[in-house]
Amino acid sequence: MPHEDRIKELLGRMTTREKLGQLQQLSWAWDTGPGASAGTAQAETAAREGLLGSVLNVFGAASGNALQRIAVEESRLGIPLVFGLDVIHGYWTTFPIPLAQAAAFDPAVAEADGATSAREARSNGVHWTFSPMIDVTREPRWGRIAESFGEDPYLTARYAAAKICGYEGHDLGSPDRIAACAKHFAAYGGAEGGRDYNTVDVSEQRLRNTYLPPFQAAADAGVATFMASFNTVSGVPAHGNAHLLTGILKQQWDFGGVVVSDWAGVHELLVHGYAADAADAGRLALTSGVDMEMVSTSLAEHGEELLSAGHITQQRLDDAVARVLRLKFRLGLFDRPYVDEGAAVAAPTASARSAAREAAARCMVLLKNDAAALPLDLKASTIAVIGPFADSGDLLGAWVLPDAQRRFPSGTVVEALQAAAPQARIRHARGVEAEGDARDGIAEAVAAARAADAVVVVVGEPPALSGEAATRSGLGLPGAQEELIAAVAATGKPFTVVLVAGRPLTIGGWLDSAAAVVMAWHPGIEAGRAIADVLTGAVNPGGKLPVTFPRSAGQVPVYYNRENTGRPYDPAQPDVKYVSKYVDLADGPQFPFGHGLSYTTFATGEPQLSRDRIAASALRAGATVDVTVAVRNTGSRAGDEVVQLYVHDLVASIVQPVRRLRGFHRITLARGESTVVRFTLAAADLGFWTNDPTGEFVVEPGAVDVYAGTSSSAEGRSRLMIT
Ligand code: BGC
Numbered sequence: 196m197p198h199e200d201r202i203k204e205l206l207g208r209m210t211t212r213e214k215l216g217q218l219q220q221l222s223w224a225w226d227t228g229p230g231a232s233a234g235t236a237q238a239e240t241a242a243r244e245g246l247l248g249s250v251l252n253v254f255g256a257a258s259g260n261a262l263q264r265i266a267v268e269e270s271r272l273g274i275p276l277v278f279g280l281d282v283i284h285g286y287w288t289t290f291p292i293p294l295a296q297a298a299a300f301d302p303a304v305a306e307a308d309g310a311t312s313a314r315e316a317r318s319n320g321v322h323w324t325f326s327p328m329i330d331v332t333r334e335p336r337w338g339r340i341a342e343s344f345g346e347d348p349y350l351t352a353r354y355a356a357a358k359i360c361g362y363e364g365h366d367l368g369s370p371d372r373i374a375a376c377a378k379h380f381a382a383y384g385g386a387e388g389g390r391d392y393n394t395v396d397v398s399e400q401r402l403r404n405t406y407l408p409p410f411q412a413a414a415d416a417g418v419a420t421f422m423a424s425f426n427t428v429s430g431v432p433a434h435g436n437a438h439l440l441t442g443i444l445k446q447q448w449d450f451g452g453v454v455v456s457d458w459a460g461v462h463e464l465l466v467h468g469y470a471a472d473a474a475d476a477g478r479l480a481l482t483s484g485v486d487m488e489m490v491s492t493s494l495a496e497h498g499e500e501l502l503s504a505g506h507i508t509q510q511r512l513d514d515a516v517a518r519v520l521r522l523k524f525r526l527g528l529f530d531r532p533y534v535d536e537g538a539a540v541a542a543p544t545a546s547a548r549s550a551a552r553e554a555a556a557r558c559m560v561l562l563k564n565d566a567a568a569l570p571l572d573l574k575a576s577t578i579a580v581i582g583p584f585a586d587s588g589d590l591l592g593a594w595v596l597p598d599a600q601r602r603f604p605s606g607t608v609v610e611a612l613q614a615a616a617p618q619a620r621i622r623h624a625r626g627v628e629a630e631g632d633a634r635d636g637i638a639e640a641v642a643a644a645r646a647a648d649a650v651v652v653v654v655g656e657p658p659a660l661s662g663e664a665a666t667r668s669g670l671g672l673p674g675a676q677e678e679l680i681a682a683v684a685a686t687g688k689p690f691t692v693v694l695v696a697g698r699p700l701t702i703g704g705w706l707d708s709a710a711a712v713v714m715a716w717h718p719g720i721e722a723g724r725a726i727a728d729v730l731t732g733a734v735n736p737g738g739k740l741p742v743t744f745p746r747s748a749g750q751v752p753v754y755y756n757r758e759n760t761g762r763p764y765d766p767a768q769p770d771v772k773y774v775s776k777y778v779d780l781a782d783g784p785q786f787p788f789g790h791g792l793s794y795t796t797f798a799t800g801e802p803q804l805s806r807d808r809i810a811a812s813a814l815r816a817g818a819t820v821d822v823t824v825a826v827r828n829t830g831s832r833a834g835d836e837v838v839q840l841y842v843h844d845l846v847a848s849i850v851q852p853v854r855r856l857r858g859f860h861r862i863t864l865a866r867g868e869s870t871v872v873r874f875t876l877a878a879a880d881l882g883f884w885t886n887d888p889t890g891e892f893v894v895e896p897g898a899v900d901v902y903a904g905t906s907s908s909a910e911g912r913s914r915l916m917i918t
Contacts, residue, residue, distance in 0.1 A: 198524040202517050214516045215498035216246030220489045223253045245270035248519050251279040256539040259320030267532045275528040282324040283594035286315035288543035290551050292592035295558035295716030297344035297741035300837040301861045302357030304554045309361020311547050314371040315540045322526050323374040327358040329409035332384025333752040338665030341593045341697030345741030346754045349856045352412035359416045368527030377413035379424030382406040390666050395426045403884030420453040432467045434460045440484025453518045455487040462491030478506045486515040555718035555725030560738040561792040568710035570732025577620045579647035580609050581640045582654045583629040584695050592717035593662025593697050606723030615727045626679040629657045634675050637682045644683045650690035661697025670701040670748045684708035699744040737835025739791035743784045755788035755907040756852035789839050789906035795830030801911040802903035808916045811894045814878040824903040827869035837861045838872045841902040
C-alpha cells in the first residue's frame, strides 16, 4: 500500500491521545537536568502506551533497539519511534566544525561529512540528525557561529543543499542515510549582541534576503525536517510564528515534512510572555505550524482539552500526525524498525579518517605569509612547537558526542609534525594554558623558541568557549596567550601562528609580529595531521574566510555585504569627520570575507559578460548572463584558488548590499597553468525580496556591477545594464 494510504488508515485507527503522542519527542539518557533519572523511564512508559513519537539522545544500537521493541511490540498500534541526535560534524569521525567547512568554499566537504556521519549514525540506530544549522550570522561573539556556515546567505545556501544531500542521499530508507533538519527557523543568527537566545528584530526584506535563502535552499533540496528557533522574530517567538512556519515554509515553499520545536521551545513561549499557560503554548505552537514538541509536553498534556474546546482543529492535528508518520515511512521504520547491532560502526574507519583529514586541510585559511615563511623548511633540525594547543587532543570542535570525545580525540600537532619531519627535533613547550592567568611556562617557551630553527605557536580558544550558550564579549585570545606570543616575538625569531578557534578572533595586536598565520578553526579528529599537512606544504592551503575578521569586538557587526550609508567612509579622505566610522579604529575589517592566501600566486582577469544588456522581463522568463574569468597560477607550485563572483545593484527601490556573493569555484592549477572559470547570472542573482510580507521578489531595471576576484574586495569589474 502506498505511504499516503497507510497514513490515512492509521489515522483512522488512532485515538486523540495516540495522535498527540506522535507529536511528542522526549529525551533519553543524556537528559541530565532536573528530573533526569525519570527521563528514560518516562520515555519507556510513553512508548509502551503508544503515546510517544520520537526520542532524542538515545545512544547506541542496542539501546535504540530495546526502546524500539517496546514501541513496536508492546504498544497498541506498534508505531515505531524515530530517534534523533545532534550529529553536527561527525558521529565517530569528527569532521572540522561547519564554519571551517564553509572556509573550504567547496560544498563537497559538507557532503562528505554528511555522508560519513549518516553511515556511522544510522548503523548505530540514529534515524534523524538535527543538522545542518544554516543560520546566517554576522556575530562572531555568538558561540553558535561555529555551527554555522558563516555570514553569507549564498554560501550558506550552497552548503545547506550539499550537507542535506550527504545526510539524506536519494532514499531515507537506505541503511546508510538519515533525515536532516534545517535549523533554526529563523533568523537565530541575528541575536542582539550575539547573546545566545536573544531577541531578533528584522524587516521582512532582511529576513527574506539575508536569513531565509539557505532555508529555501534546504526545502528545495528536499530536507525532511525543519526546527523552529529559540528567538523572537520582530516580537513573535519563532515557535508561535505562523508567518514563518506556515505562511512561508508550509504554504509558499510547500514544505511537506516535519517542523520540530527546539528543546522546550514550546514551553518557552510562556517564558517569553507570549503564551498564557502551557495549554496556550501548545495551541500557539500547533496552530503556527510546529508538528513535534521536543522535551516539553504542552500538547501531549493539553491537546485533548484544546481540541474539545475548539482551540485547535482536528484537521491541523491530523496534518501534524501525518507529517510525523510520513517521516517514519520514508525512513523505512515500519518495515525495518531495528538495526543490526552486529553491523554498528564502532570506530572511525581508515577511509573516514582520510576524508576528515582531507576536509580539515581544505578548510584551513592562510591569513598571512610574509617572505614565504611557510611552508616550513623540513630540513630544520629543531622545530619549537609552542602553545596550549600544540599538544592538545581537544581540537574536535563544539558539537561532538561525549563518547567520541573520550574515545577518539583529535591527533596533536606535535605528534603529526614529528611524523612529517622524523629527522627533526621537535621541542614542545605549552607556555601558558588556554585559559587562566598562569605565566610560569613562558620562560621555557621562549627558551625553546631561541634554540629552534623554526617556531610554530599553536594558540586559540578551546571548543568549550564556542558553540551553544558560549557567547563571548571579547574576541581576543583567552588567558595569557597574547603574552606568550609577545614573548616569542621578543626573541626576534620569525614564527608562525596556528589559530584554532570556533569563531573569528581579533588578532590585530600581534599580527604584525608573526611571519605567518594559519586559521585552522577546530579541525576535528585529524586536526594534528591536517595542520601538519598545511605547515609542511604537503597540502597547499586554499581556504577562504566565510566570515569577516573584525579588528575589534566593538566594531561588530562588520560584514562585507553591508548597505551603503549616506555618508560612507572614504579611504582617500581619512580625516573627514561626519562619515560613518569609528574615531578610534581604522576603517574596515582585519580580513575581509573571502580572503585567503596560498603558497603560490594567481592572477585573475576582469569578468567578461556574455552580454552587457538584458531585459528584466527576459531574466524573469529564465534568460541568463554568462560570466567568464581568466585565472592563471603565476607562482612556483600547484595550488587552489577560489574565484568569487559578486554583484552590486547600484540603484534600487531597497538599498542593496555593496556586494553580494553569487558564485564561487574552487579550482586547482598547476604551476603556470591557466583556465577560464564560468558563472551564470539569473534572475535569482540579480533581483531581491521587497518588504511585502506576502513575498515579492523583483528584478529592477538599472545598472549592476559584476565583480570577480579572490576575495570580497575583488576589484575586477564589468557592468551589466538591466533594461
Ligand atoms: C539546540 C538545538 C539542538 C537541540 C537538541 C538545543 O538546545 O538549540 O540546536 O538540536 O538542543 O539537542
